Amino acid sequence: MNEAKNPNPLFMPITYLTTESNKTGSWRFLHPQYDEKTSPCSVACPAGEDIARIEMLASQGLFKEAWETILRENPFPSVCGRVCFHPCEGQCNRRELDMAVAIHSLERFLADTAIRYGIKPVLEKRPSQKQRIAVIGAGPAGLSAAWFLSMLGYACHVFEASAEAGGVLRWGIPLYRLPLNALLHDIQQVEAQGVTIYTGKPVSPDVLEIMKKDYDAVFIGCGHGRGMSMNVPGEDLKEVSEGLDFLRKLREGETPPCQGVSAIIGGGNTAIDVARSVVRLGGKALLLYRRRRQDMPALELEVEMALEEGVKLQELVAPAAVARDEDQVVLTLQEMKIAGDEGGRARVAPDEGKTRKVRIDRIFKAIGAQADEPRHQPPAGDEGLLSLSHTVLVRGNQGPVMVFGGDLTNETKSVVHAVASGKEAAMALDTLFREGFEAIVPKLEACRVGEGPSLSMEIYMGGQRRLRNPHVVRYEEINTDYFGFIPRVIQPRLLKEERVQSFEEIDLKISANLAMKESERCFNCGLCNQCDNCFIYCPDTSVMRDKDHQGRHINYDYCKGCGLCVVECPRNAMSLREEES
Amino acid sequence: MKRVLEGSHAVAEAVRLAKVQVISAYPITPQTHIVEILSEYCTKGMMKAKFLRVESEHSCMAALIGAQSTGVRTFTATSGQGLALMHELLHWAAGARLPIVMAEVNRALAPGWNIWVDQTDSLAQRDTGWIQMYCEDGQEVLDSTLQAFRLAEVVNLPVMIVLDAFYLSHTYEPVEVPSQEEVDQFLPPFEPKFRLDTAHPCGFGPLVAPGDYMEMRYHIAMAMEEALDRFDEIEAAFAAQFNRRYGPVEAIDCEDADIVFITTGTVTSTCRLVLQDLRAKGEKVGILKLKLLRPFPTEQIREKLRSVKKVAVVDRNFSFGASGIFAQEVRAALCNMPVHPTVFGFVAGIGGRDVTPELLEMIYWQTKTSDVPQKESVWMGLREVKNVD
Numbered sequence: 001m002n003e004a005k006n007p008n009p010l011f012m013p014i015t016y017l018t019t020e021s022n023k024t025g026s027w028r029f030l031h032p033q034y035d036e037k038t039s040p041c042s043v044a045c046p047a048g049e050d051i052a053r054i055e056m057l058a059s060q061g062l063f064k065e066a067w068e069t070i071l072r073e074n075p076f077p078s079v080c081g082r083v084c085f086h087p088c089e090g091q092c093n094r095r096e097l098d099m100a101v102a103i104h105s106l107e108r109f110l111a112d113t114a115i116r117y118g119i120k121p122v123l124e125k126r127p128s129q130k131q132r133i134a135v136i137g138a139g140p141a142g143l144s145a146a147w148f149l150s151m152l153g154y155a156c157h158v159f160e161a162s163a164e165a166g167g168v169l170r171w172g173i174p175l176y177r178l179p180l181n182a183l184l185h186d187i188q189q190v191e192a193q194g195v196t197i198y199t200g201k202p203v204s205p206d207v208l209e210i211m212k213k214d215y216d217a218v219f220i221g222c223g224h225g226r227g228m229s230m231n232v233p234g235e236d237l238k239e240v241s242e243g244l245d246f247l248r249k250l251r252e253g254e255t256p257p258c259q260g261v262s263a264i265i266g267g268g269n270t271a272i273d274v275a276r277s278v279v280r281l282g283g284k285a286l287l288l289y290r291r292r293r294q295d296m297p298a299l300e301l302e303v304e305m306a307l308e309e310g311v312k313l314q315e316l317v318a319p320a321a322v323a324r325d326e327d328q329v330v331l332t333l334q335e336m337k338i339a340g341d342e343g344g345r346a347r348v349a350p351d352e353g354k355t356r357k358v359r360i361d362r363i364f365k366a367i368g369a370q371a372d373e374p375r376h377q378p379p380a381g382d383e384g385l386l387s388l389s390h391t392v393l394v395r396g397n398q399g400p401v402m403v404f405g406g407d408l409t410n411e412t413k414s415v416v417h418a419v420a421s422g423k424e425a426a427m428a429l430d431t432l433f434r435e436g437f438e439a440i441v442p443k444l445e446a447c448r449v450g451e452g453p454s455l456s457m458e459i460y461m462g463g464q465r466r467l468r469n470p471h472v473v474r475y476e477e478i479n480t481d482y483f484g485f486i487p488r489v490i491q492p493r494l495l496k497e498e499r500v501q502s503f504e505e506i507d508l509k510i511s512a513n514l515a516m517k518e519s520e521r522c523f524n525c526g527l528c529n530q531c532d533n534c535f536i537y538c539p540d541t542s543v544m545r546d547k548d549h550q551g552r553h554i555n556y557d558y559c560k561g562c563g564l565c566v567v568e569c570p571r572n573a574m575s576l577r578e579e580e581s
Numbered sequence: 582m583k584r585v586l587e588g589s590h591a592v593a594e595a596v597r598l599a600k601v602q603v604i605s606a607y608p609i610t611p612q613t614h615i616v617e618i619l620s621e622y623c624t625k626g627m628m629k630a631k632f633l634r635v636e637s638e639h640s641c642m643a644a645l646i647g648a649q650s651t652g653v654r655t656f657t658a659t660s661g662q663g664l665a666l667m668h669e670l671l672h673w674a675a676g677a678r679l680p681i682v683m684a685e686v687n688r689a690l691a692p693g694w695n696i697w698v699d700q701t702d703s704l705a706q707r708d709t710g711w712i713q714m715y716c717e718d719g720q721e722v723l724d725s726t727l728q729a730f731r732l733a734e735v736v737n738l739p740v741m742i743v744l745d746a747f748y749l750s751h752t753y754e755p756v757e758v759p760s761q762e763e764v765d766q767f768l769p770p771f772e773p774k775f776r777l778d779t780a781h782p783c784g785f786g787p788l789v790a791p792g793d794y795m796e797m798r799y800h801i802a803m804a805m806e807e808a809l810d811r812f813d814e815i816e817a818a819f820a821a822q823f824n825r826r827y828g829p830v831e832a833i834d835c836e837d838a839d840i841v842f843i844t845t846g847t848v849t850s851t852c853r854l855v856l857q858d859l860r861a862k863g864e865k866v867g868i869l870k871l872k873l874l875r876p877f878p879t880e881q882i883r884e885k886l887r888s889v890k891k892v893a894v895v896d897r898n899f900s901f902g903a904s905g906i907f908a909q910e911v912r913a914a915l916c917n918m919p920v921h922p923t924v925f926g927f928v929a930g931i932g933g934r935d936v937t938p939e940l941l942e943m944i945y946w947q948t949k950t951s952d953v954p955q956k957e958s959v960w961m962g963l964r965e966v967k968n969v970d
């Protein structure tokens with residue numbers, strides 16, 4: 001029917017004027033703003049990796065950028081993607097919805113991808129500084145210190161006593177956990193950054209004195225390579241040896257004898273590494289631990305796989321005596337009982353009168369390690385001493401400043417703590433050279449991730465990350481309407497039958513497809529991933545698109561402060577504050 | 582093609598055949614079957630329509646107002662509380678002259694929660710500017726829905742197709758479903774008289790001062806009046822093509838009747854049986870079925886009841902403090918006739934209670950034996966309620 005025949009033409013209110021003159025922003029008493037925050041995983045990571053951002057980049061297929069984001073905080077993604085104890089996953093907000101994001105597997109994937117395609121990182125680097133720094137020990141702490149110092153423009157020379165760099169990574173971790181090429185790649189990358197590594201150069205006290213003349217600072221990260229004593233009779237028999245020495249021989253290419261039964265004393269990762277290596281060499285491994293399985297400092301998964309592979313475990317037993325009996329040894333074990341609690345682990349005490357004997361072929365000690373030489377320890381007293389969270393700075397009246405780091409000063413002896421120590425040393429030395437001793441502590445405080453102990457080099461170097469709110473995003477602050485239940489990726493592994501036959505790496509690769517899906521599970525707590533929900537939901541069309549890094553801003557002339565944008569932000573990258581009157 | 586369909590699906594078939602372009606709805610019993618099958622049609626590609634999920638009926642109508650303003654054909658369905666929640670936007674849709682079509686399944690309002698039939702929900706929307714059509718069976722539902730789009734689009738007013746809960750929405754009956762070609766012939770694509778267009782920006786519904794507002798309202802009043810004529814034209818066109826016609830009112834055996842039932846919805850069908858029985862007993866009785874509530878067919882009612890002595894209005898609704906709502910409307914329509922029938926108001930079947938042939942017969946005899954109504958509304962079939970200590 002056409003309009004001409006309509007006897008009642010429409011008489012309707014239509015306007016062609018704009019409502020721009022009505023600045024509805026004046027009605028506002030709440031003020032939404034873009035406010036990127038801190039993810040709990042990044043706080044939990046001792047290296048302070050920007051995990052929420054790494055996963056965001058990975059989910060977009062930006063693998064190189066994701067990998068570079070790791071490198072800004074940790075030069076060892078290939079190593080840590082394999083051997084890190086990943087405390088990040090324990091704090092992942094996603095655990096409250098279904099399961100933690102597989103951050104560990106994704107780190108490994110990104111490193112593998114970089115290796116596979118020969119990707120060279122493009123990282124910010126300061127212009128050259130005049131100071132020269134010597135690093136003693138090419139383990140994870142020393143190499144990290146060198147990596148970050150060279151990022152900050154310093155010439156670094158690393159002196160390593162062994163024939164190859166890597167420290168405990170090269171000599172103390174079995175190949176099935178950390179293949180050589182995975183380690184070499186990370187080390188080569190440190191060298192490519194401009195770090196010179198001198199191997200086969202032990203630093204004696206004399207050499208150190210000479211060094212002190214040539215360098216403005218010396219970082220000492222010699223690690224803990226010497227075993228501890230059990231303090232039991234018969235400990236000096238030749239059948240009793242150090243677990244770490246056994247692992248070192250293996251990594252040097254030897255095949256130490258393993259026939260019969262080897263007893264391994266201890267419950268840490270070294271004990272598990274030794275036991276599983278023994279199994280791989282065709283021997284039987286008997287793990288003896290003074291507490292219970294759940295109290296072991298070793299990674300639970302490592303223990304589980306060891307038992308699957310045939311390692312036997314006896315709990316609540318401590319060595320009491322060792323004696324030779326023909327061509328075997330008899331180990332007397334003191335049975336232990338639980339005598340309380342000690343920070344979540346059982347405190348144990350001898351169950352008096354209860355002992356038993358086991359007949360075995362040899363004993364490996366894995367009850368902890370200490371510095372090779374007392375001079376590697378930082379001096380006692382507090383004159384000129386600055387104890388930081390992962391390092392100790394010693395400033396004498398003359399000569400260069402000495403920084404002790406890595407296992408020498410870390411309470412927790414782990415690879416990622418060693419990285420943290422190297423980073424802290426680099427920041428402290430740079431601050432010392434540029435702003436003086438007094439500036440070190442406040443400067444480090446300003447570079448904390450959230451309010452936790454981890455430090456961020458990106459923040460230190462003035463990157464975008466420094467703009468984030470230190471508030472750590474809680475699960476309740478995530479808008480989980482935007483996240484469905486998605487199962488966590490299952491890390492593919494060799495079957496146990498395959499595992500025990502060789503030192504082949506157990507953890508297999510995950511595909512790019514799986515990695516992207518897994519990284520999409522990440523809430524990206526506190527970070528904007530440009531999802532545009534704020535833009536879409538704003539009823540006042542007051543979210544305006546920009547070309548800057550944030551991508552948009554709020555037009556406060558018209559924003560009425562309804563807060564929809566903040567509520568609909570899936571990842572808590574916005575905040576609503578009361579308007580200042 | 583004849584198919585056995587429940588009333589809800591008769592609506593859905595009509596919506597599919599009308600090639601609706603945007604559907605939005607929030608589920609509510611007893612309406613849900615309608616949009617459930619429509620969403621399925623959209624998913625399967627049987628309809629080229631955008632189905633908008635919303636978080637409430639208020640948002641649903643808001644979404645349709647937006648969609649319809651861009652010049653597309655739109656549809657929704659609701660019931661009871663859902664319709665009540667839409668109230669504000671029902672006024673808007675009519676004031677903005679948007680030809681939205683809605684199926685409204687009558688449901689009693691809470692509290693106490695009741696999902697069964699009661700007309701108070703749709704009658705409470707009487708003054709929103711929506712055309713309202715009350716249907717008796719599945720065929721009428723399908724036919725009226727098709728006609729509704731044409732009527733709405735020609736007078737630029739929204740239309741509500743009203744169905745009884747369960748008695749009609751969930752009852753299976755044979756329904757003649759026309760072919761797409763036939764429907765295309767009856768219902769051409771929607772040609773909007775105005776639309777939102779980003780190439781020619783404008784705003785609908787700004788502030789209007791007293792100098793213009795009254796005229797705008799008067800135009801809606803005129804459009805409502807026009808709708809009565811257009812309804813006849815559209816029914817005529819429909820009848821010519823499909824050979825079915827319902828009328829704004831349907832008078833059954835009213836010519837010689839002394840007493841006439843006035844009914845709506847499915848009660849009419851029951852009443853048709855009662856009529857046969859009473860006629861067989863020699864009673865001079867008829868039925869006037871009301872289809873249109875808005876626009877109210879005053880002239881047709883006056884015409885059909887010219888020589889009737891008494892009318893018995895059966896209301897499945899109630900306006901507290903007054904009377905059954907259809908009874909009020911009928912009284913208002915008749916009062917300015919010099920001689921008019923006496924209006925007896927009866928309230929029956931509230932909240933889904935059965936309106937049985939026996940009950941309707943009681944209404945008849947009560948009307949016949951009374952000279953004047955005892956009350957404006959007599960509540961039929963009330964149980965004795967004992968106070969519980």
